[in-house]
Amino acid sequence: MNKLNTPKGTRDFLPDQVKKRNYIFDTVKHVFDLYGFVPIETPAMELTETLMGKYGEEGDRLIFKILARGEKLKSALESGKETSMAEEALRYDLTVPFARFVVQHQNELSFPFKRYQIQPVWRADRPQKGRYREFFQCDVDTIGSDSLLNEVELVQIVSEVFEKLKLPEIVVKINNRKILQGIAEVVNEPDRMVDITVALDKLDKIGREKVEEELLARGVSNEAIQKLGYLFENPGLTSIRNFVATSEIGMKGIEEIEFLFSRCNELGIQSIAFDPTLARGLNYYTGAIFEVVHPDFPSSICGGGRYDDLTGIFGLKNLSGVGVSFGADRIYDLLEQKDLFPQQISNSTQVLFINFGDTEAKQCILWAAQLRRAGKRVEVYPDSAKLKKQMKYADDKSIPWVALIGEREIQDQKLTIKNMNTGNQESISISDFLQKL
RNA sequence: GUGGUUGUAGCUCAGUAGGUUAGAGCGCCUGAUUGUGGUUCAGGAGGUCGUCGGUUCGAGACCGAUCUUCCACCCCA
Numbered sequence: 001m002n003k004l005n006t007p008k009g010t011r012d013f014l015p016d017q018v019k020k021r022n023y024i025f026d027t028v029k030h031v032f033d034l035y036g037f038v039p040i041e042t043p044a045m046e047l048t049e050t051l052m053g054k055y056g057e058e059g060d061r062l063i064f065k066i067l068a069r070g071e072k073l074k075s076a077l078e079s080g081k082e083t084s085m086a087e088e089a090l091r092y093d094l095t096v097p098f099a100r101f102v103v104q105h106q107n108e109l110s111f112p113f114k115r116y117q118i119q120p121v122w123r124a125d126r127p128q129k130g131r132y133r134e135f136f137q138c139d140v141d142t143i144g145s146d147s148l149l150n151e152v153e154l155v156q157i158v159s160e161v162f163e164k165l166k167l168p169e170i171v172v173k174i175n176n177r178k179i180l181q182g183i184a185e186v187v188n189e190p191d192r193m194v195d196i197t198v199a200l201d202k203l204d205k206i207g208r209e210k211v212e213e214e215l216l217a218r219g220v221s222n223e224a225i226q227k228l229g230y231l232f233e234n235p236g237l238t239s240i241r242n243f244v245a246t247s248e249i250g251m252k253g254i255e256e257i258e259f260l261f262s263r264c265n266e267l268g269i270q271s272i273a274f275d276p277t278l279a280r281g282l283n284y285y286t287g288a289i290f291e292v293v294h295p296d297f298p299s300s301i302c303g304g305g306r307y308d309d310l311t312g313i314f315g316l317k318n319l320s321g322v323g324v325s326f327g328a329d330r331i332y333d334l335l336e337q338k339d340l341f342p343q344q345i346s347n348s349t350q351v352l353f354i355n356f357g358d359t360e361a362k363q364c365i366l367w368a369a370q371l372r373r374a375g376k377r378v379e380v381y382p383d384s385a386k387l388k389k390q391m392k393y394a395d396d397k398s399i400p401w402v403a404l405i406g407e408r409e410i411q412d413q414k415l416t417i418k419n420m421n422t423g424n425q426e427s428i429s430i431s432d433f434l435q436k437l
Numbered sequence: 438g439u440g441g442u443u444g445u446a447g448c449u450c451a452g453u454a455g456g457u458u459a460g461a462g463c464g465c466c467u468g469a470u471u472g473u474g475g476u477u478c479a480g481g482a483g484g485u486c487g488u489c490g491g492u493u494c495g496a497g498a499c500c501g502a503u504c505u506u507c508c509a510c511c512c513c514a
Contacts, residue, residue, distance in 0.1 A: 056512090058438095059512085059513090062438095062512080093514085121514085126511095128507065128508060129507075130514080327513090327514025387471085387472055390473090393474085420475080
């Protein structure tokens with residue numbers, strides 16, 4: 001047999017897996033609905049120029065580009081122009097296409113626009129646990145409103161979704177880019193905010209010494225690193241407040257995060273935590289940033305933040321948005337690992353009609369049709385195969401009732417039904433059977 | 438993108454120091470049971486050992502390349 005395979009980092013989904021995935025999608029959709037978010041979809045591919053430069057250097061490298069075809073490829077090869085080699089690319093996330101969508105359809109939308117979007121994205125990353133090249137994101141974003149109530153709402157949504165998914169151990173880590181900017185200003189490295197935060201982000205992973213090494217390697221001055229030492233020793237919100245007191249933007253970030261925490265506390269939301277080391281790579285974030293982690297999973301299962309000017313690059317200024325993205329595949333892996341999918345997830349067939357031959361099948365499809373009109377899920381075995389095979393089919397699919405319709409049953413106009421769980425069998429009229437189901 | 442790791446039957450894995458016909462469990466098929474699945478018993482099918490090349494009298498095993506898997510880094514859902 002030939003060795004068949006899907007491309008690296010991609011997978012097939014068997015019926016059982018699709019049902020479990022749908023359980024996740026249905027759960028998030030249900031919560032999104034409760035808050036008035038509406039669904040949109042965008043194409044799998046975007047123009048390459050729409051995506052390039054939005055995710056930083058690393059992100060650009062991970063974008064799957066679609067090779068030009070025919071004449072275009074030929075002339076691109078001749079001219080040596082790399083940009084015309086691939087004018088289209090697979091989407092890398094749902095946020096940038098959403099920004100493009102908002103700008104393009106601005107006159108058809110009413111703001112603030114609250115949308116959700118559940119679609120696959122593609123990244124040319126190296127696969128490992130919880131990391132795929134094709135995976136689904138479930139994005140919720142509100143665009144066209146500066147209000148911090150949107151941040152509050154997103155935290156509510158996140159905590160509600162994970163509560164419904166029976167994952168109460170999650171922690172919503174929260175930080176604010178403005179605080180990070182403030183820190184950078186205070187240590188006199190205002191242009192090194194990203195370098196500082198990326199290094200800080202690794203604090204709990206590699207320790208203080210290594211972080212300081214990395215800061216130095218990234219070109220942060222010794223003096224600045226010394227000042228940052230205070231943060232390593234005093235990571236709480238109040239000490240950071242003191243630290244950035246002289247920075248206007250830093251104080252703005254502190255106020256924002258305090259507002260968010262106050263409202264969440266009043267709403268009784270636990271499992272949120274201020275994390276000053278949380279950075280997040282995507283460089284379009286400007287305010288609050290979120291990340292959801294679970295103690296039993298190595299990477300984040302949800303992430304997001306506020307972006308003040310994402311639509312600006314597409315020509316629509318002054319439109320702030322905030323959103324989060326649920327990583328459906330990681331959540332799937334986590335639920336599977338913890339065995340948390342509900343048992344009653346499948347609505348499988350309720351009755352299988354055994355096929356004893358053409359004459360008998362004729363009666364079967366009539367009775368089956370009658371049951372289906374009453375809303376029952378019914379199958380008629382298509383071939384007059386050996387009884388053993390048909391019974392095994394019912395068993396494999398966990399079909400609880402098997403109806404055996406042979407000569408005798410047609411004669412008496414009664415079904416012989418067998419309960420596959422108990423093994424009991426009885427003769428019954430179609431209307432009585434319907435009652436029983 | 439960097440470093441490492443894995444690949445033997447549909448699945449999970451054995452395979453000893455290179456040496457005849459490559460094994461097990463589970464699953465699958467057939468029969469015991471021609472109108473009865475899940476249990477039991479008896480039998481059977483299924484592998485050019487990821488692929489290509491090399492070393493050797495001889496390679497599943499050793500070497501190289503490539504693909505794949507998983508892991509760490511980078512980055513991220």
